[in-house]
Amino acid sequence: MSKRKFFRNGRRYIILVPVILTTLFLYLGDRIVRYTSTNEFCYACHFHPHAEESWRRSDHYDNRTGIYVQCAECHLPPPGNLNYLLAKAKHGAVDVYGWIFKDPESINWEAKRTVENAVKYTYDESCVRCHQNLFPMQLTPDGQQAHLYYQQHEDDLSCLNCHLYTGHYSELVQEGIQFGVDEEVDREIYTDPAIVEDFVNFTERIPGSAVSFDMVAIPGGTFSMGSPSDEPMRDDNEGPVREVEVSSFFMGRAQVSWDEFLAFYNATAAEGRQDNVYATNLGEVDAISGPTPPWGLPDQGWGMGSRPAITMTWHAADTYCRWLSAMTGRTYRLPTEAEWEYAARGGTEGPYFFEGDPRRFTRDRLWTRIFGPDTTVINSYVIYRENSMARTQPPGTVWPNPFGLEHMLGNVYEFTSDWYAPDAYSLYPEGTVVNPRGPESGSERVIRGGSFNSDAADVRVAARSHTRHAAWQMTDPQIPKSEWWYTDTREVGFRVVMEWDPDWQ
Amino acid sequence: MDQKKSLSRRKFLGDAAAIGAIGALGVGAVVSSCSRRPTYVAPVFPDQAPDGRVLRAGVIGCGGRGTGAAINFLNSGPNLEIGALGDVFQHRLDRCRNELKEKQGVEVPDNRCFTGFDAYKRVIDTDVDVVLLCEPPYFRPTSFELAVQNRKHIFAEKPVGVDPVGIRQVMAAGRMAESAGLNVATGTQRRHQRDYVRTFEMVKNGAIGDLISANCYWNQSQLWFVRRQEGWTDMEAMLRDWVNWCWLSGDHIVEQHVHNIDVVNWFFEKRPVKALGFGGRHRRATGDQYDFFSVDFTFDDERHMHSMCRQINGCTNNVSEIIFGTKGYTNAQNRIWDYDGNLIWEYQYPLGDDGQPRGSVDVSPYDQTHINLVTAIRTGDYINETQNVSEACMNALMGRVSAYTGREVTWDEMMNSSMKLGPETLEMGPVDIPAEPPVPGTA
Numbered sequence: 001m002s003k004r005k006f007f008r009n010g011r012r013y014i015i016l017v018p019v020i021l022t023t024l025f026l027y028l029g030d031r032i033v034r035y036t037s038t039n040e041f042c043y044a045c046h047f048h049p050h051a052e053e054s055w056r057r058s059d060h061y062d063n064r065t066g067i068y069v070q071c072a073e074c075h076l077p078p079p080g081n082l083n084y085l086l087a088k089a090k091h092g093a094v095d096v097y098g099w100i101f102k103d104p105e106s107i108n109w110e111a112k113r114t115v116e117n118a119v120k121y122t123y124d125e126s127c128v129r130c131h132q133n134l135f136p137m138q139l140t141p142d143g144q145q146a147h148l149y150y151q152q153h154e155d156d157l158s159c160l161n162c163h164l165y166t167g168h169y170s171e172l173v174q175e176g177i178q179f180g181v182d183e184e185v186d187r188e189i190y191t192d193p194a195i196v197e198d199f200v201n202f203t204e205r206i207p208g209s210a211v212s213f214d215m216v217a218i219p220g221g222t223f224s225m226g227s228p229s230d231e232p233m234r235d236d237n238e239g240p241v242r243e244v245e246v247s248s249f250f251m252g253r254a255q256v257s258w259d260e261f262l263a264f265y266n267a268t269a270a271e272g273r274q275d276n277v278y279a280t281n282l283g284e285v286d287a288i289s290g291p292t293p294p295w296g297l298p299d300q301g302w303g304m305g306s307r308p309a310i311t312m313t314w315h316a317a318d319t320y321c322r323w324l325s326a327m328t329g330r331t332y333r334l335p336t337e338a339e340w341e342y343a344a345r346g347g348t349e350g351p352y353f354f355e356g357d358p359r360r361f362t363r364d365r366l367w368t369r370i371f372g373p374d375t376t377v378i379n380s381y382v383i384y385r386e387n388s389m390a391r392t393q394p395p396g397t398v399w400p401n402p403f404g405l406e407h408m409l410g411n412v413y414e415f416t417s418d419w420y421a422p423d424a425y426s427l428y429p430e431g432t433v434v435n436p437r438g439p440e441s442g443s444e445r446v447i448r449g450g451s452f453n454s455d456a457a458d459v460r461v462a463a464r465s466h467t468r469h470a471a472w473q474m475t476d477p478q479i480p481k482s483e484w485w486y487t488d489t490r491e492v493g494f495r496v497v498m499e500w501d502p503d504w505q
Numbered sequence: 506m507d508q509k510k511s512l513s514r515r516k517f518l519g520d521a522a523a524i525g526a527i528g529a530l531g532v533g534a535v536v537s538s539c540s541r542r543p544t545y546v547a548p549v550f551p552d553q554a555p556d557g558r559v560l561r562a563g564v565i566g567c568g569g570r571g572t573g574a575a576i577n578f579l580n581s582g583p584n585l586e587i588g589a590l591g592d593v594f595q596h597r598l599d600r601c602r603n604e605l606k607e608k609q610g611v612e613v614p615d616n617r618c619f620t621g622f623d624a625y626k627r628v629i630d631t632d633v634d635v636v637l638l639c640e641p642p643y644f645r646p647t648s649f650e651l652a653v654q655n656r657k658h659i660f661a662e663k664p665v666g667v668d669p670v671g672i673r674q675v676m677a678a679g680r681m682a683e684s685a686g687l688n689v690a691t692g693t694q695r696r697h698q699r700d701y702v703r704t705f706e707m708v709k710n711g712a713i714g715d716l717i718s719a720n721c722y723w724n725q726s727q728l729w730f731v732r733r734q735e736g737w738t739d740m741e742a743m744l745r746d747w748v749n750w751c752w753l754s755g756d757h758i759v760e761q762h763v764h765n766i767d768v769v770n771w772f773f774e775k776r777p778v779k780a781l782g783f784g785g786r787h788r789r790a791t792g793d794q795y796d797f798f799s800v801d802f803t804f805d806d807e808r809h810m811h812s813m814c815r816q817i818n819g820c821t822n823n824v825s826e827i828i829f830g831t832k833g834y835t836n837a838q839n840r841i842w843d844y845d846g847n848l849i850w851e852y853q854y855p856l857g858d859d860g861q862p863r864g865s866v867d868v869s870p871y872d873q874t875h876i877n878l879v880t881a882i883r884t885g886d887y888i889n890e891t892q893n894v895s896e897a898c899m900n901a902l903m904g905r906v907s908a909y910t911g912r913e914v915t916w917d918e919m920m921n922s923s924m925k926l927g928p929e930t931l932e933m934g935p936v937d938i939p940a941e942p943p944v945p946g947t948a
Contacts, residue, residue, distance in 0.1 A: 135680035137654060144677035152920060479670075480921050 033088070037072035037079075045099045050109075050168075057169035069130070074167050075121050078129045091121060111390030113168070119158045122167070127159040146477045153474070161475040161488075171301065193328035199248060199500060201404075207327055209263040214253035215498060216404050218343050220246050222432065225341050226425050227462035231351055233358040237422040238462045243432040246342045250498040251335065254395040254406045255414065256320070258304030261312065264320045265291055290323065291316050291484035295476055300490055306394040308412045308493040314445045314467060316484040317415045317494040324496065331499040337418040337446045337464075338436045339497055344409065344449065344461045346402030351460045352409065353401045354381050361456030373456065382410035384459050388452035392493075409459040412493035413447040420446045420466035444469060451491035467492070547706035550699060552868055554582030554879035561588030563633035563657075565625045565648055566640030567601035568592070570662055570692075573871065574637045575601070578660070579609050581875035582883075588633040589617040591624030592640075593744060622931045629655050635882070638662060641747040642755050643927055646671035650678040656685060658882050660875065662692035664763050664898040665891070667755035669922040672899050679891025688887060690878035691894040693767045697877055698870035700839040700852040701768070707850060708772055712841050713830030716773055716808070721765035721826040723814040728757065730791045739936040740928075749792025751905075752926035752938060758784070758798045758908075759901040762814035766802075766904075767897035768826045768837050769810045776896045777802035777810060777903070778916040784908035786942045788817045793940050800904035812904060911945030 035041060043052065055061055060069035075091070077083045098107075111117060134147045150157050164170075187210035194204050194212075199219070205212045222245045227238040268290025291312070298311040312320075317334060324332040335343070344353065351358050359365060360374040363386070368374075375386050381401070383393045392411055400406045418438025421427065424446075428436055438446065444466040450459035457463070472486040486492070564575045567590055575587050587605060590613050592598040598620055605611045619627040625648040629636060636652045638645055638661040646666045652659050659682065666672035682689050695701045708716070730749050733742040747753040754760040770776045782800030789796045797815035804810070826837040833843040839852035854862040868876065881888040899919050906924075907914040928936045 133684045135677060135684050137681055137685060139677075139681070141674070141677075144681075145673060148673060148677050148680075149920070479923050 033079075033085070036088070036092070037070075037076065039071050042071040045095055054168035054170065058165065058167055060167045069167065073130070074123065074126050077123045077125050087123075108389050113164070113170070114390065115158070115160050115164055118160050118164060122160055124159050127163075131159075142477060145479060149477065156474060162477070193330070196330070201253075202250075204328065204498075206260070206263050206324070208267065211259050211263045213257070213260055215250040216253050217500075218249055218251050218339075218403055220248040221342070222246075223342050223345060223347075224349060225338055225433075225462075227351070227460070231358075231460075231462070233351075233362060233364075233457035233460065234462065235464070237424075237464050240425055242425050242428060242436075244338050244342070244436060245432055245434045246336075246339050247435055248500050249335075249339060250500055251339075251343050251403075251405060252495045252497070253400070253404060254306075255308035255412055255493050255495050256317075257306045257394075258299060258309045259306060261309035261320060262304065264323050268319075268323060269293065290319065292482060294485040295478055295482065295487055298485055300391065302391045307392050308394075308407070310392060310412055310490055310493045311486045312493075313469075313482075313484055313486060314415050318417075320494075321496055332496045333499070334415050334417040334494060335497040336435070336437050337416045337424075337448065338433075340414065340416050340448050340495075341461065343403055343405055344401065346405070346408075348402065348461075351462070352378070352381070353461060354378070358457050358460055364455055364457060378456055378459075382450075382456075382459050383407065383452050384410040384450060384454050384456060385452070386456070390452065392452050392490075408449055409461060410450050410454065411452055412449075413451045413465060413491050414449050415467075415492065415494040416446045416448055418446045420444045420464070447492060453491050545706055545709040547702045550697065550702070550868070550873055551876060551880055554585075554876045555883050556583045557883035559584045559586060560635055560879060560882060561586045561633045562635040562637050562660075563587075563589035563591065563628040563631060564601065564637045564639065565591045565628050566638065566644070566662075567598045568639065571637065571639035572601040572604050574639050574660060574662070574692075574875075575605060576609060577869075577871045577875045578635070578637060578879075579611065580872045581879050585879065587611050587613055589613065589619070589628045589631045591619040591628035593620065593622060593624065595620050626651065629657060634658060635660065635878070641744070641753045642760060643667050643671075643747075643753045646674040646678075649675050653678045653682045653685065653687060656687060658687050658878065659689045660691070660878055661689065661891075661894070663767075663894055664755050664759045664901065665691070665894055666898060667752060667759065667902075668924045668926045669899070669902065669919045670925040672895050672902065673920065675891060676895045679889060679895065682891065683889050686887070687889075688878055688881045689889045689891045690874050690881075691890040692874070693764060693890065693894050693897065694870040694874050695764060695768050695838075696771060696890070696893070697873040698838075699866040699868070699873070700854070701837060701870075703852055704835060704837055704839060704841070705772060707841060708828065708830070708835060708837075712833065712850060713828070713835055714832030715830060717829045717831060718808055719769045719773070719810040719826065719828045721762075721769050721810065721812050722823040723757075723762040723765055724820065724823045725816055726818045726822065727788065727790075727796075728816045730789075732791060738933045739938075740931075740933045743792075743936060743938075746791050749789065749794055750938070751792075751794050752928075754794070755898075755902070756794045756798075756905050757796075757816055758800070758812075758814050758905050759898060762798070762812065763894075763897050763901040765814075765824070765826050766810075766812055766900050767893065769812075769828065770897050770900065771893070772826075772828050772837060773804065773808070773810075775804055776916070777900050778805045779803040779913060780900070780903035780907045780915075781913045782812075782904045782908040783911065783945065784905075791940070793938065793942055795908065795942055798904060798908050800907060802900065802904070909943035909945065 060074070077087050134151070135144065139147070146162060189210055190205040190207050190212070192205070193207055194202050196202050199217045201214065201216050203212050203214050222243060224241050225244040226241040227234040228241055229239060231238075269292070294311075299307070300310075321332045321334055346353050350356075354377055356377050360368070361378050362368055363373045373386065378384070379387055381399050383398060388410075395406045398407070401408050416438075418424070419440070419442025421439045421442060424438055427439065447465050447467055448463075450463060450465075458465070468489075472489040473481045474488045476482055476485075476487040562575065562578045562585070564571045564587060571592070579585050579587065590598055590602060592601070598618055602613055602618065605613065617631060625640065625644065629648070629651050635658040636648070638648050638652070638659060640648065642662075642664045645661060645664070649659065649661055649665065665675040679689060690697075728748055731742075731746040733746075737745070743750050743753060748757070748760060780800050780802050782798055784795040784798035786795045787797075796817050797813070799813045800811070802810040802812060828835050828837050833841055833849060835841045839854075840848060841850040843849050854864055855867050857863040877888060880886065899916070903914045903916065903919055906919070928938065
């Protein structure tokens with residue numbers, strides 16, 4: 001071979017080789033992208049129990065059209081652009097990490113199915129890539145109104161808000177479950193409330209039901225309300241610290257349970273929906289009209305019984321107290337914010353009513369994110385994000401506080417009677433504040449204590465939060481939205497207090 | 506003419522963009538310097554709808570407007586027929602049928618004429634291609650939805666409902682019509698009126714600068730009414746006197762003034778989100794409605810539209826809109842002024858036989874609406890005006906509810922309201938709705 005011929009051939013290779021390599025690269029790349037998006041590939045690592053089975057029972061597998069909707073069609077954005085590859089890389093990295101380092105048994109798969117989490121790996125763009133027509137002829141009138149609402153609020157809503165179980169079947173999706181049907185058959189029905197003669201703990205009985213609950217006597221006193229500016233992980237709305245005096249009162253040992261709330265619901269529930277409930281409730285106690293039937297399952301399918309009742313509105317909780325007062329002849333109400341914090345502290349002054357540093361308990365710091373938070377002490381007193389398995393827990397699962405109150409921190413946020421203002425503490429007159437009741441008006445109520453979903457920093461005894469009325473009923477498809485039930489929070493419940501007048505006897 | 510010019514301009518821009526994409530920066534600079542604001546070109550309406558296979562229309566509601574709409578439909582092009590008539594009352598149906606026979610030479614056979622409360626169903630059940638919905642507004646949502654489900658093209662008079670529930674029902678049905686390819690034209694005919702359309706083009710292209718605010722008016726003399734006669738049930742008396750009963754008409758701010766509100770929405774290209782208004786009743790003879798309203802509407806960017814409407818004799822009348830911009834103002838119909846009082850633009854009306862401008866457009870906007878509807882059906886150039894008219898109706902409703910209660914009313918409240926007017930059942934008998942106008946401050 002002459003030198004010249006070699007070069008001629010060589011030049012040919014210089015052109016040919018990259019062309020072949022590029023073609024091969026593109027072809028293989030495409031094959032890899034395709035292969036790694038098949039169900040079989042997903043199953044290779046995705047050992048989560050029931051994912052495949054629940055998919056096969058869902059409308060995305062078992063439907064009239066005979067179309068199977070595959071994993072990657074929902075759990076990745078629509079293919080064909082960079083977002084698709086980026087999302088694929090992101091989810092792939094997370095999956096590989098989980099596969100290598102995590103024990104599947106320790107993963108709370110149920111929690112992954114909540115809307116907040118599901119939106120992270122289910123793409124609205126992918127939903128509407130197939131479901132292009134939001135107003136097909138077969139759509140029910142309710143569906144039409146829901147989609148009309150969706151179109152007005154697209155930025156705030158995801159398809160999953162209403163169609164959470166479309167891709168993976170869930171028992172929770174069954175509609176028409178009778179809510180609040182009384183299952184107590186052979187239990188004693190109380191005819192009279194408890195007799196209360198002294199300022200000691202007692203068990204209240206709700207007449208006309210088989211329901212009773214414990215009330216704890218909280219002797220009045222003076223305490224420092226709020227958190228000092230050097231408390232770790234605090235928020236500015238927790239100060240300035242004020243000297244506050246509260247009178248004696250009784251407080252529910254536990255948060256109001258489903259048993260208790262259902263006694264109210266069954267006794268007062270309005271049959272249909274009606275307007276102007278606020279107006280009717282201003283009248284005589286006989287006329288108290290209770291909650292309308294909820295949309296969906298307020299207990300989230302977690303079970304009722306002694307678990308705290310959740311997702312009712314402040315108005316519903318307040319009406320419950322007035323109903324309970326009428327039934328027992330005593331004055332039950334929601335605690336003021338000051339009463340709540342006084343009771344929660346139980347005489348202590350730190351961030352929690354037990355020993356501990358929020359900085360070591362929280363997961364929201366770089367150190368604890370990498371090495372894991374300290375859970376040893378807090379674990380035994382609080383149901384919060386690290387130990388809740390993403391749901392509420394019944395009483396008896398953690399230790400009570402020094403007053404003997406359970407779940408003052410964590411489990412569910414508790415309504416108080418105060419309006420929320422970030423600067424509420426600085427608005428009180430100087431000196432010791434006696435029985436403060438919060439701002440005179442406002443738009444949202446103070447909620448306290450944190451929930452099963454809260455980080456350790458947010459279950460501090462001084463931590464304050466508030467209702468988010470509009471956001472919490474965002475996806476309520478009823479028109480008008482329910483005054484009794486929230487559709488978009490699972491973290492709120494309440495606890496009652498009963499007023500105690502020392503001269504009463 | 507204008508369209509041709511703009512096409513060549515668009516082509517030029519397209520070509521230039523293509524060159525720019527290749528990397529000719531110089532050309533890109535030239536393009537950007539001469540296309541700061543894309544020019545809007547108004548649609549050119551045809552004088553007649555094109556020929557095509559026979560289209561039959563069914564008329565639902567055979568009163569004056571139903572008869573008028575039937576004639577507008579027949580006028581709009583070749584091969585158009587009236588396929589069915591429906592009305593609650595026999596006498597209204599007969600009058601319409603006779604008029605069609607005398608004026609248009611159109612005969613509708615007995616077996617295609619239906620009366621009673623279910624007449625709308627039976628009209629929709631026939632083989633008509635189009636339905637003309639001209640019944641009192643209370644009935645519109647029900648017949649609109651049924652027409653869509655039965656895949657009929659629709660002409661729907663305004664308003665499209667009398668309460669939030671009904672108007673939302675129409676909004677949803679309008680979207681279903683869209684997904685089924687059914688054309689919908691509505692009785693807000695100013696959007697089909699050539700002078701308005703041309704003025705909108707001027708304003709959209711910046712003739713009065715950025716829009717600041719608007720006023721709109723429908724102040725006229727007392728409207729017709731029918732006093733109750735012996736032997737009539739409540740229902741019959743109300744239906745015969747429907748423009749005076751809120752549950753049937755929506756009150757005149759919704760029933761009539763919606764035209765002007767729609768024009769302002771059209772020019773602002775958005776709808777108000779708040780209304781605070783008042784109204785009252787001094788001279789009305791029958792029914793439970795007000796005879797005047799004055800409403801301050803607010804858009805989401807704090808711009809305002811003031812609306813007033815009145816139906817009382819012996820007062821100053823005015824049916825118009827006025828829209829203010831940063832550089833001038835317009836009556837929305839045919840003229841634009843600057844703030845020194847100079848008329849800076851005027852719509853050129855076609856010339857009459859005397860060589861003078863006629864002062865009216867070539868094709869009546871009522872005919873034009875049907876020409877545009879039939880053209881859309883026959884050419885596939887789709888139209889659907891449901892959302893525009895629904896929004897204007899919802900706005901008018903905001904004004905009514907605000908005036909009735911004395912309270913500010915928001916768009917979101919209306920979209921979440923369960924207010925539904927009218928009796929439980931529809932039959933010729935007693936109706937438990939008193940002839941008492943609402944009293945503000947008591948709700």
